[in-house]
Amino acid sequence: MHPQKFSWHGRFKSFVFAFEGLACFFRREHNAWIHGAATVFVLLAAMVVHVSKMEMIVIVFAIGIVWISEMFNTAIEKMMDHISPQRHPEVKTIKDISAGAVLVAACVACIAGLIIFIPKLL
Secondary structure, X not given: OOOOOXXXXXXXXXXXXXXXXXXXXXXXXXXXXXXXXXXXHHHHHHHHOOOOHHHHHHHHHHHHHHXXXXXXXXHHHHHHHHHOOOOOHHHHHHHHHHHHHHHHHHHHHHHHHHHHHHHHHO
């Protein structure tokens, strides 16, 4: 198989597909709405308490990791449902591990948020 030649049109189409994926994620996934509300709340809180530039970098990275893990989790769950529509113990394990990754990311983000916000609120 020969690699395709580079084209700006092809790169543009890749971005279109990526934005379509984001739109689908936000339309269909309730967890995206929850993460969206949490993101807005945290960013507003960061502005109110005047976090430092370095603290804002940590907050943005923490938020990004949660979003990325949630999107990968959703993709894995959709893929597993497509591959195996019937219940299967191994599919459940795969989906549970994927959901666990989101939980870890959210816990790490919460800990980072607590470290940054608690001293500013006391």
